[in-house]
Every structure is written in structure tokens, then in C-alpha cells.
Amino acid sequence: MLEKVQVFAPASVANVGPGYDTFGFAIEELGDIITLTKRQDDMLKILPAEGADLPLEPENNVATVAIQSLLDHLGSEQGMDVHIKKLFKPGSGLGSSASSASGAAFAANILLGRPLKTPELLIHALEGEKLASGSIHADNVAPSLLGGFQVMRSYEPLDIFQVPTPDNLHVLIIRPDVEVKTSMAKGLIPKEMTVKNAREQWGNVGALIHAMHSADFELLGRSITDRIAEPYRKQLIPQYDEVKEEAMQLGSVGFNISGSGPSMFALFKDEKSARVCQKYVKEIYEKTNQEVMMHLSKINPNGCQVI
Amino acid sequence: MLEKVQVFAPASVANVGPGYDTFGFAIEELGDIITLTKRQDDMLKILPAEGADLPLEPENNVATVAIQSLLDHLGSEQGMDVHIKKLFKPGSGLGSSASSASGAAFAANILLGRPLKTPELLIHALEGEKLASGSIHADNVAPSLLGGFQVMRSYEPLDIFQVPTPDNLHVLIIRPDVEVKTSMAKGLIPKEMTVKNAREQWGNVGALIHAMHSADFELLGRSITDRIAEPYRKQLIPQYDEVKEEAMQLGSVGFNISGSGPSMFALFKDEKSARVCQKYVKEIYEKTNQEVMMHLSKINPNGCQVI
Numbered sequence: 001m002l003e004k005v006q007v008f009a010p011a012s013v014a015n016v017g018p019g020y021d022t023f024g025f026a027i028e029e030l031g032d033i034i035t036l037t038k039r040q041d042d043m044l045k046i047l048p049a050e051g052a053d054l055p056l057e058p059e060n061n062v063a064t065v066a067i068q069s070l071l072d073h074l075g076s077e078q079g080m081d082v083h084i085k086k087l088f089k090p091g092s093g094l095g096s097s098a099s100s101a102s103g104a105a106f107a108a109n110i111l112l113g114r115p116l117k118t119p120e121l122l123i124h125a126l127e128g129e130k131l132a133s134g135s136i137h138a139d140n141v142a143p144s145l146l147g148g149f150q151v152m153r154s155y156e157p158l159d160i161f162q163v164p165t166p167d168n169l170h171v172l173i174i175r176p177d178v179e180v181k182t183s184m185a186k187g188l189i190p191k192e193m194t195v196k197n198a199r200e201q202w203g204n205v206g207a208l209i210h211a212m213h214s215a216d217f218e219l220l221g222r223s224i225t226d227r228i229a230e231p232y233r234k235q236l237i238p239q240y241d242e243v244k245e246e247a248m249q250l251g252s253v254g255f256n257i258s259g260s261g262p263s264m265f266a267l268f269k270d271e272k273s274a275r276v277c278q279k280y281v282k283e284i285y286e287k288t289n290q291e292v293m294m295h296l297s298k299i300n301p302n303g304c305q306v307i
Numbered sequence: 308m309l310e311k312v313q314v315f316a317p318a319s320v321a322n323v324g325p326g327y328d329t330f331g332f333a334i335e336e337l338g339d340i341i342t343l344t345k346r347q348d349d350m351l352k353i354l355p356a357e358g359a360d361l362p363l364e365p366e367n368n369v370a371t372v373a374i375q376s377l378l379d380h381l382g383s384e385q386g387m388d389v390h391i392k393k394l395f396k397p398g399s400g401l402g403s404s405a406s407s408a409s410g411a412a413f414a415a416n417i418l419l420g421r422p423l424k425t426p427e428l429l430i431h432a433l434e435g436e437k438l439a440s441g442s443i444h445a446d447n448v449a450p451s452l453l454g455g456f457q458v459m460r461s462y463e464p465l466d467i468f469q470v471p472t473p474d475n476l477h478v479l480i481i482r483p484d485v486e487v488k489t490s491m492a493k494g495l496i497p498k499e500m501t502v503k504n505a506r507e508q509w510g511n512v513g514a515l516i517h518a519m520h521s522a523d524f525e526l527l528g529r530s531i532t533d534r535i536a537e538p539y540r541k542q543l544i545p546q547y548d549e550v551k552e553e554a555m556q557l558g559s560v561g562f563n564i565s566g567s568g569p570s571m572f573a574l575f576k577d578e579k580s581a582r583v584c585q586k587y588v589k590e591i592y593e594k595t596n597q598e599v600m601m602h603l604s605k606i607n608p609n610g611c612q613v614i
Contacts, residue, residue: 021506022513153514154507159529163517192499195327195535200461202509203329207460209516210470222466228502 009103017224039079051086063104066128095140101128147303185260224254316410324531346386358393370411373435402447408435454610492567531561
């Protein structure tokens with residue numbers, strides 16, 4: 001039996017414009033590296049994390065809550081040492097808690113001899129993620145666990161599916177150096193909306209799915225608009241309008257806030273345009289002496305993987 | 308030059324569950340037959356219609372309003388005699404005014420020597436349809452004019468696209484003999500909705516588009532639910548819940564109200580199940596001595612056509 005396992009759980013972009021609480025896709029390279037080691041006792045012990053200060057009490061850490069949910073489901077009392085290395089900052093709007101929860105559930109399942117299939121781990125990862133966001137939100141967890149572009153049809157019952165993504169789609173992640181708490185960002189969103197705005201939103205949701213299936217970049221670009229989160233949340237993001245305008249002028253086929261922000265994503269149909277955009281966005285933040293992290297990626301077809 | 312033209316403009320199912328004001332598909336055989344004959348003067352003269360009593364004043368008839376919009380656009384003063392034969396009752400929720408408006412614009416364009424391409428006729432057909440519904444609604448007009456399953460991404464600007472439909476999808480139209488005025492049915496819909504319900508709606512909109520692309524009948528069935536119109540409008544439709552339950556038990560993969568009702572649609576993945584359903588639904592209405600019209604169709608790939 002395996003005594004130790006190390007996995008990579010990718011970061012992810014949720015909402016993706018019109019798909020509030022509905023769309024999410026995995027990205028490359030950014031994510032969590034989670035290492036689990038079997039213990040002789042029944043403790044879940046969290047070792048100090050790398051790259052971020054994470055809670056050390058098992059009941060307060062999304063990773064151990066996810067593992068505990070899996071152990072309870074299996075009737076197992078296997079103890080584990082849990083080490084998390086974060087390759088990106090929590091509070092970025094890139095699904096930090098979802099990466100930890102997905103990676104932890106995925107790794108624990110391997111350490112336990114793979115009793116469950118990966119999609120069956122979703123509910124356990126969601127239990128962990130719930131600790132961070134206060135309710136079940138699968139739009140980061142599903143892509144982090146399963147990879148690709150995932151869509152949540154329904155939460156009760158949980159019903160998700162994956163849509164194909166055009167090969168040449170490039171994603172530029174832009175993260176100005178401010179922290180946005182998901183809870184605060186959620187609080188900005190009204191509880192009601194007009195049917196007129198809701199209709200616009202689902203017109204765009206339908207268009208985005210169709211655009212992915214048919215690799216129609218023009219339609220994709222027109223569909224990435226948002227009536228519900230962007231108007232309220234962009235105020236939390238320094239230079240949002242300026243950066244968006246620059247990206248669109250430089251050929252981005254879709255730009256919006258990643259999850260709760262402050263990260264933004266800009267989609268491009270070729271790598272070269274994305275690199276040009278990266279250069280100009282850097283200049284925008286240099287002018288105002290602000291730090292910015294940027295990361296160029298494709299949509300990651302893989303979710304959690306043993307490394 | 309052509310002196311006379313006769314076209315068939317199909318009826319259509321709008322909303323299709325979650326796609327309120329967004330989805331619509333054309334059906335076979337039911338529709339309008341519109342005959343236009345050139346006149347020597349500049350009059351648009353409406354001849355008495357067959358199959359329904361329609362307004363004889365050009366400014367009150369959706370067909371002539373659509374033709375007038377096209378003539379104005381082209382700067383033409385060509386007069387025409389307009390004859391409409393309706394193969395289904397207006398007020399059925401099958402896009403009666405959309406069939407008339409689409410067919411009229413399509414036929415007039417042919418009589419004028421085809422100065423516009425068919426998709427360019429959409430705005431003129433919409434002008435006609437607006438007379439009936441009070442505002443621009445393309446979810447019946449687009450499928451009637453262009454055929455297939457059409458999606459309205461946006462109304463301002465008008466932006467529509469067509470999704471593929473599985474070959475073996477069968478549609479049973481069920482129309483109990485009551486009339487529902489679109490204006491009254493529209494009045495039942497609240498102006499606001501919770502973000503929670505709106506999110507469910509767009510989760511299902513996305514799922515339906517994906518299901519059409521991937522011919523996933525199970526997902527299609529799960530996605531045909533509606534939070535906005537069905538709960539309010541079903542009260543106008545005799546035996547709605549009973550008919551829906553029967554259809555679902557007999558293997559329908561999706562059931563809902565067609566447009567404003569009272570027509571309902573039931574989707575099936577084979578013709579045999581649809582025919583069995585037809586038989587049992589007939590019995591439901593026989594028990595209560597109510598008339599019912601039923602029509603078995605596939606999604607019509609064609610919109611308006613010269614006949």
C-alpha cells in the first residue's frame with residue numbers, strides 16, 4: 001500500500017462572464033501541491049503550509065474537512081499528515097480553497113487505495129470548499145478536480161457537465177495585488193434581478209456554450225458579458241476598466257472578473273496577442289506603482305493529478 | 308418578373324423550458340400558407356383569410372406591417388394582394404403572428420426579386436410580430452423564418468444563432484381547446500426574480516444547448532425545466548399537471564408550455580413513444596369532454612419556403 005502521495009490541484013477561473021455560480025475552467029501551472037503521508041494513528045495533522053498561512057486546526061482547514069468527509073463516507077479512521085504548498089495567493093479569485101479541497105480529497109482517495117472514482121469525490125471536495133464560501137459552490141471545485149471547462153446545471157441535485165474548449169484558446173490571468181474576500185464580494189451581489197437582465201444573462205450563457213462547441217471566437221467574445229457580478233465587483237479591482245479596454249483593443253475575445261476577483265481573465269485566440277497584452281497591462285500598473293501578477297495559460301484539460 | 312408567390316411559414320415552439328424569450332424551434336406541417344399577388348397600384352390589400360378571422364386593415368395585420376417595413380426599407384411602392392391561410396389556430400402558443408409576419412416578409416422579398424437575403428428579413432418580420440406582442444420577440448420569428456432551433460443571444464443588438472438538433476428528436480404538440488392571449492400570459496410573469504432562480508434557469512439554458520450539440524437526451528430532459536413562466540402560466544392550461552405527468556411516465560425526455568400556451572410540447576427520442584403518449588393524452592381530455600388537437604412532428608430544419 002502507498003504510504004505517501006503528492007498531487008497537483010489546478011487553480012480555476014469561475015463565472016467566466018455570464019455563468020455566475022455556473023461556469024468554471026481549470027488553468028495550468030497555478031494551483032496547490034498537496035502531499036499526504038499515512039500516519040499510524042487516526043489523526044489528521046496539518047503541517048505548516050508553504051506559500052500561505054493556512055489554518056492548522058483540521059476543522060478550520062478546507063483540505064482536512066474534505067478528507068474527513070471522505071473518511072466518514074468510507075468509514076475509515078486512517079490518519080494522515082497533510083502538507084499544502086500554494087503556488088498562488090489565496091484571495092485571488094482563482095479558487096484557492098477549491099484547489100486545496102479538491103487536491104486533498106483526490107490525494108486521500110489515492111492513499112486509501114482509490115475506493116471512489118474521481119467524479120465521486122466532488123461532494124467531499126465541496127464539503128471542504130463550503131467552509132470557505134459558506135455554501136456549496138462547485139464552479140471552482142469541479143474544474144479543479146476534473147479539469148476542463150465545467151458547467152453546473154444544478155446544485156440540488158448536483159448535476160455538472162463538461163464542454164469542449166477550442167485548442168487555441170489562451171487565457172491571460174491578471175492579478176493586481178489586493179485581496180478580495182469571497183464573502184465580501186458575495187455580499188455585493190443583489191438577491192434579486194430583473195427578468196430582463198436575467199434573460200440577457202442566459203442568452204449569453206447559451207451563446208458561450210454554443211461558441212465553445214463550435215469554436216466560434218466572435219460569438220464567444222460577444223457572450224462574455226455579465227449583468228450580475230461585474231458591475232458591482234469591478235470597484236474592488238484597481239484599474240479594472242482601463243485594463244479591460246486595453247485588453248479588448250489588443251484583440252482579447254473576452255474579458256471579465258475571475259470568480260470574486262481581484263484576478264481578471266482575458267481570452268485570446270493566439271498566444272502572441274496575449275503576450276502583447278501582458279506587456280501593456282504591466283505598464284498600466286507600473287504607472288500607478290502597483291504590483292501585478294500575470295500568468296499565461298491554456299484551459300487545462302486535466303484536473304487533479306499525481307505528480 | 309414573378310407576379311405571384313406562395314410560401315409556407317412554419318409554426319414554432321418558443322421558450323422550450325428554460326429559454327424564456329430566448330429559445331424557439333420550427334415544427335413541421337403546421338403553419339401559414341401565404342400567397343402574394345402583385346397589384347398594378349401601390350395598395351397592400353388583405354383578402355379574407357382562411358382558417359381564422361384576421362384584421363383586414365393593413366396597419367392592424369402583422370403580415371402587411373412586415374411587408375410595409377420591407378417596402379419602406381427598399382423604397383418600393385409595389386402593391387400586393389395578401390392572402391393568408393392558417394393551418395392552425397391563432398392564440399395557440401405556436402407563434403401564429405410570427406408565422407404570418409415571417410411568411411409575409413419572405414414572400415414579399417421573393418416577389419420583389421430577392422433584394423435581401425433571408426436572415427436580413429428578420430428585422431422586417433419582427434416589425435410585424437411586434438404588432439401582436441407589443442415588443443420585439445424573436446423567439447418565434449427566427450425559427451419560423453430560418454428553421455431549426457434558434458437562440459436569441461441578444462435583442463439589442465439583435466444577435467441570434469442556430470444550434471444543431473438530434474435527428475431522432477420527436478415533438479408531440481398538445482393543444483387543448485382554450486385560447487390564451489399572449490398579452491395576458493405575459494402579464495402573469497413577474498418583472499423580477501431571485502438570483503437563485505435565475506441561476507437555475509441559466510444552468511438549464513447552458514445544459515440544453517450542450518445537450519443539443521451532444522445529442523444527450525438524458526441531459527436534455529433534465530434541462531427542460533422553467534422557473535419563470537411555467538409556474539404562472541400552467542393555471543391557464545386545462546389538465547396541465549396530469550398531462551405532463553402522463554407524458555413523463557411514457558418516456559418524454561422533456562415537457563413544457565409552448566410559448567404562452569395553451570399548447571404544450573413533449574419531446575421523445577422515438578416516434579413510437581410519442582404515438583403511445585398521444586393516445587393516452589387523448590383519453591385524459593376525453594374523460595373531461597374537452598377538445599384537444601395533437602400534432603406529431605420533428606424539429607423542422609427549414610424555415611419559410613416557396614411551395
